Amino acid sequence: MRERRAGTLALLVLSITLPAAAALAQPADETGEAYRLGSGDILQLNVVQQPDLDRTLTIRPDGTAVVPQIGPVTIGGLTLEEAEELIRQRLRLYDPAINEVSLTVMEYNALRIFVLGAVTNPGSYSFTSPPTLWAAIRAAGGPSDNANLGVVRVVHQQEAGARSEVFDLSALFTGQGKLPEIQLKPGDTVIVPTSEGVSRVPSNAGVQVFGAVGSPSTVAVAEPTRLVTVLMQAGTPQTTAALDKVWWVHREEAGRFRSTQVNLRLFLEEGSLAGNPLVYPGDTIRVPVQGPSWLGRFWPALLGTAGTMAAIIYALDRINSN
Numbered sequence: 125m126r127e128r129r130a131g132t133l134a135l136l137v138l139s140i141t142l143p144a145a146a147a148l149a150q151p152a153d154e155t156g157e158a159y160r161l162g163s164g165d166i167l168q169l170n171v172v173q174q175p176d177l178d179r180t181l182t183i184r185p186d187g188t189a190v191v192p193q194i195g196p197v198t199i200g201g202l203t204l205e206e207a208e209e210l211i212r213q214r215l216r217l218y219d220p221a222i223n224e225v226s227l228t229v230m231e232y233n234a235l236r237i238f239v240l241g242a243v244t245n246p247g248s249y250s251f252t253s254p255p256t257l258w259a260a261i262r263a264a265g266g267p268s269d270n271a272n273l274g275v276v277r278v279v280h281q282q283e284a285g286a287r288s289e290v291f292d293l294s295a296l297f298t299g300q301g302k303l304p305e306i307q308l309k310p311g312d313t314v315i316v317p318t319s320e321g322v323s324r325v326p327s328n329a330g331v332q333v334f335g336a337v338g339s340p341s342t343v344a345v346a347e348p349t350r351l352v353t354v355l356m357q358a359g360t361p362q363t364t365a366a367l368d369k370v371w372w373v374h375r376e377e378a379g380r381f382r383s384t385q386v387n388l389r390l391f392l393e394e395g396s397l398a399g400n401p402l403v404y405p406g407d408t409i410r411v412p413v414q415g416p417s418w419l420g421r422f423w424p425a426l427l428g429t430a431g432t433m434a435a436i437i438y439a440l441d442r443i444n445s446n
Contacts, residue, residue: 158203159252162234162310163187167207171215172224180230193218204229237308239264241316242271254307257291260314270318274342278306279313294342331403333358335411336365348402351386354409366414367392372401373408 161167163185171177181189187200194214199207204227212225232250237260240246244265255263257278267273273293280287291304308314331354334340338359345354351372355361367388374382390399403409 158205159229159232160201160203160234161207161229162200164231164233164236165229166231166233168228168230169211170226170228171222172226173222174219177215181227183234191215200234235310237263237310238313239316240313242268242318243316244268254309256303257306257308257314258293258296258303260308260312261293261316267316268318272317275317277315277317278308279315280309281311281313330405332408333411334409336362336413337411338362345403345405348404351388351400351403351409352391354403355388355411358409361388361411362413364413366412369412371410371412372403373410374404375406 161183163183165183167181167183167189169177169179169181169191177192179192181191183189183200184196186198188196188198191197191211191214194211194217197211197214199210202210208225208227211227212222215222215225229252232252235251235254236248237251237255238248239260243261244267246264249260249263251259251263257276261267261276273296276291276293278289278291280289291306293303295303330342330344331349332342333354337355338361341358343354343357351370361367370386370388372384372386374384376382384401386399386401388399390396392399
């Protein structure tokens with residue numbers, strides 16, 4: 125009876141420990157799916173029946189790894205367990221006595237993410253499962269003191285070319301709102317811009333101001349505020365600003381947006397509130413740069429033409445004098 129109980133206990137222990145060991149051997153992402161091998165991953169191959177075949181394998185860009193005696197084997201995109209079974213079957217064609225093969229991932233390089241900009245340690249980082257945007261920034265040592273987490277850009281590499289998206293992570297500082305639920309993909313690049321003098325507030329809690337102003341930023345605004353007041357907090361318009369062509373984008377009901385051009389000079393020169401409207405949290409202001417005047421655009425050409433004519437007249441005069 126004791127032996128039967130001991131055997132039952134042993135089976136119970138095995139039934140618990142084996143799945144746990146398999147889970148450790150097969151890293152999974154947040155969805156529970158096992159990690160799939162990819163280009164750049166470095167593996168250790170061990171063949172129990174023929175230790176002389178043991179070696180390090182590197183998955184090439186085409187997804188293959190060269191295994192001794194059998195040549196290239198396509199294992200990119202497979203789980204570790206699937207790759208082991210495929211290599212075992214191929215090796216059995218070489219030697220039917222081989223029935224036990226193991227693979228161990230030494231370096232996870234397929235899921236490599238590049239983190240650049242205002243982070244403590246910019247560079248490339250490898251992950252065993254698709255990381256979130258914040259996890260990638262945290263792997264790079266976290267944001268620097270001058271990081272602007274309100275406009276973090278992610279560049280995706282695709283067959284048709286690069287595609288970028290901008291995400292607002294300012295909730296990390298304010299505690300307001302939710303972080304974007306995005307999982308990065310192999311080869312993605314995260315760019316954290318600097319924000320010298322930029323307020324770290326979420327876009328829906330302020331007015332975004334950019335263009336020809338001293339400090340493009342999201343100005344914290346909790347209630348309707350006059351345009352001039354907001355521009356003053358964004359570092360005031362620069363001398364090159366086109367004050368008569370300021371664009372104001374306002375969010376209306378049902379998620380619609382209305383864009384209006386404001387002549388700020390009406391307020392500055394005439395005191396008209398038409399040039400100093402109330403703007404609201406979530407609005408966007410763009411102060412364009414004043415383009416050169418007609419004379420400014422054509423003056424170089426006029427000078428060039430005048431110089432050419434003077435040269436021709438001088439040459440003709442010399443010819444006539446001779």
